[in-house]
Amino acid sequence: MANEQEHLERIKQTIIDGDNQASVDAVKEALAAGVDPLPILNEGLMVGADIVGKKFESGEYFLPQLMLAGRALKAAMSVVEPVLKEKYVGDEAVERDTGIVVIATVQTDIHDIGKNIVASMLTASGFEVHDLGVDVPIKDIIARARDVKANIIGCSALLTTSMPFMRDLINLLEAMGEREHFKVMVGGASVTPEFAERIGADGTAPNAIQAVKLAKRLIREQREAQGAG
Amino acid sequence: MLLSYHDIMDRALSGPYLNEEEWDLQKIAMTTARLVEKYKLTWDPGVIVPDDPGLVDAVFEAGLELAKEVGVYSRSTERIVEFEPGELEEGMRLMPQTLVMGEGKDARTLYARKIMDDRLPLVWAGSPGTPFPEELFLPSVLSWAQEPIVDMVTCGTLMHVDGREIRTADPIEIIATRRELQYMRQALRRVGRPGMGMLAAQSSVSELGDLAVAHPDYLRPCDSHLVPMLNELKLDHRNIARAVNSIEYGMRNASLPCVIVGGLGGDAPGSAVVNVASFIVSSLAFLADYHLCHPIHVRHIATSTRSVMWVESVVEQAFARNAPCIIVSDIYPKSGALTRELLYETAANAIAITVSGGHLEGCGSADGNLPNATGLEARLMGEVGHAVARQGMTLQEANALILKLLEKYEHVFDLPEGNPGVRFDQAYDMKTLRPIPEWRQMYEEVKAELKEMGLEALG
Structure with a gap:
């Protein structure tokens, strides 16, 4: 035995x-x-x-x-x-430093390999991952995040011309008065830390390993903030 | 009889349903892994350009078997487009062997190259897909078009038009793509080569741009545009729309499967199998006139990595031996303008492609991610390709030379920030549109090194 x-x-x-x-x-x-x-x-x-x-x-x-x-x-x-x-x-x-992530390639972009790698790594690290696929309208991403009570929204875009939709998502969250409910991670080949900061995201990472570390850090920050609240 | 796009659309609507994740894992990953084992496909990172006809034939057979077994997936309908026995072979048999690009005195004829072909590869210059600010767009195209060694041109994508941000599927894509073509045509006139062939409509990710420029004032029937295949072996209605529009208009279709090396196909051998299958399927599904070979490294992106150069070489050799067709191979180095490594990467990639049976396109310097590309590395790309053909370089000689070059640049893949170099306007004098002295000197020094290393025919 x-x-x-x-x-x-x-x-x-x-x-x-x-x-x-x-x-x-x-x-x-x-x-x-x-x-x-x-x-x-x-x-x-x-x-x-x-x-x-x-x-x-x-x-x-x-x-x-x-x-x-x-x-x-x-x-x-x-x-x-x-x-x-x-x-x-x-x-x-x-209580672990993992949580619920809703992840998607934003509307108009159909590239999914990078997003799939990050989703797999997050899953493999113990996160509950809801992968919505590619070309997902930002309102659908937010709706799902609300439904599953996500901690993090992860947005991916390879195309520079799809990256503005990441900013739209954050703006929409703010307009809905729900920005503080979610941490927002953005990623993709052309996404830089400067871009992430400029659009008001909570962070970006250059690869999947770093993305998992970032997600864990964001979860910890969120829980600390909730504890403090 | 060759399929029409009506047949493809019908099959996309009536083929077997399959969840996309199952397609990725069961159909692509598992089938490819099984075929790699069945055909005993392996690669040695010390051999970038294999001289092994048995290996390249086996990769071709495995790729054909993959295409026959799985077909292609329609992401729009979540159904599989299957092919009847004999259709794929017929599609390959009908692939064009020559294709005239451009018009008048500037026209050039693409042709199906052979392994170690002593005919010169055609040189297609530009940094396809790279985001460029509008103020750098025309100068960058001029820097490529003015090079005498360049046969055709392509371009980056406009980031903004009149200060307005370009968004995918937004009406501004129509404006952006028309503006792009206005700049392209202007550039060709300014260098006195108005009939030069183009690969363009890069500024629109959606089909809007392609539709908006299918007009003789913009993209002419003697030009071409991209029909991307999605990773891996997938298509959608929007990309079929590009192909349909082009066919109706009479323009050339270039298939572009950017197979991820280290992705669903696994390591280099499986990725080569997926690439072969993608070309075979594209001949039918996109009615492609020629193919763009552009594998992407799963972590490093660059085509100058060992595994990606191996895939490019094996795929080109596989088609040259088994189903000759026109293949143009992209060069996307890790490094950017005003770095020596960019020149080494370009040279290594150009050697591998030319000796294996491809034409040259590039360079998408700095991973095609930054406007850090110039006409000078495109010139070197062409010069190296011509030298390889002229001196009758063998596969083994090419391999030995590439291994020496790898020693000079492979460290860039370990740099956390890459090796992006500088923007176009920092490497070129914006008044004269000539490389700044420092960049010119670097080029001369690397050329001298290349000659010393065995590329004697380099002028």
Whole structure:
């Protein structure tokens, strides 16, 4: 019979392998064997996700592996998260620096590879990601963010001529009086920190790894602000 | 009989439904991975230009098999456009072998090049898709068009028109694209080459611009425009609209699949397979007259990376051996104007393309992201391509030379901010439209180095 460490090792490996079904099975078996959901999350799933991210960044993994790992993590999270919430309800120790992200390539732009990589990396890092796809009207992005009570809205655009719609989104949030409800991340090949600042976004990142770090920082800031409030 | 766009539209409306994520993962990523294994496709980062007919034939076979097996995905209808047995082969058989671009004394004939072809590659100068401020647009086009070695021109995209921001699918795209073509035609007249062929309508991301300039005062039937294929093996109604408009008008269609190397196809071999499949499908789905080869590195963007140059070389060789057609390959270096690395990258890329069977287009300097491109690197691109053809460079010689050049520029991929160089107006004298002395000297020094390294035919 496997001990806790072996269960966690197996869970980690299923994420590295991007095996959807195996990750669900491994988590279920670990829970059935009495392994605490917190180490399943932090020492199994998250460690696996971190390794996948590093392999992608180093060029050992490519986009398909990243997407498969994201899928496997999402499937496994659907099993472990309810248990985690039930066991640690109200426990601040398990409050993590992840949250809900609504991400989309903004209207008029149909480039999705960069957005997909960021969405996969966020998923693989434990965020609940709602990927709305490409060419998404800004009002639809905001509507979904409200529906799912998102912490972060992520806007992507490769085309310089689609970047103005990012500014429109922020302006619309302000006009609706909802700007403070969401952190807004913007990204894309031509998006610079200066552009992000100019349009009033909360940040941008040059690659997917940095995007995850930024998202975590924004979540922490948001929670601190809410705590202070 | 070749398919018409009516057939493509009908199939896009009636083909099997599939969720896009499933298309990406199951149809593209998994099928490609299986074909890479089946055909035992590998690459060695120490071999940029392979001299291995068995390998390039296998890449071609795998690409054809991918195209036959999956077809192409319509993002507009979420359905698969499938092809009947024999249709793809027929499409390849009918791909033009020659294509006259431009008119009058300035006309040039594109042709299907061979591997190690001793005929000169055509030189298509410009920085396609790069955002340019309006005040730099005309000078930049002049800097390319005035170079005697240049055969055809292309251009960047206007960022603003009369100070107004350009937005995709906004009516201003009509104004922007017409303004772009006014500048282009003006540039050609000013350098005394009014009939020079163009690849343009770059300032409109939506189909609006293409529709607005399909007129002899703007883009002529002897010019061409882009019909992009979406990543990977996807089309949509808006891009079909570009192709349809062009066909009705009588203008040339250039297919542009920008395969992501390290994307859904995986590493370089899988990406080459996807690129081959994309060209094969484009011949039918976009009724393409010629193909633009422009793989993009998943992290570095640049075409001067090892894996992207390998893909360009293998794809060109694969078609030259198995289904000759006209391929024009883009050069998008990491570095920008007034850097030595830009010249090394341009030279390496031009060598790989020319010896493998492509024509030359570029340079989209500084990743095509900044207006940091000039006519001087386009001149070098052409000179290097001509020298490779003239001296009858072999694949192995080309590979050895590229490896030496990589030593001189590969460090730029580790620079966090890239190596963007300077804007056009800081590298060129804006009154004379000549490179500033420092830029000119850098070019002369690099040329001398290239000759020393074995490119003896460089003038």
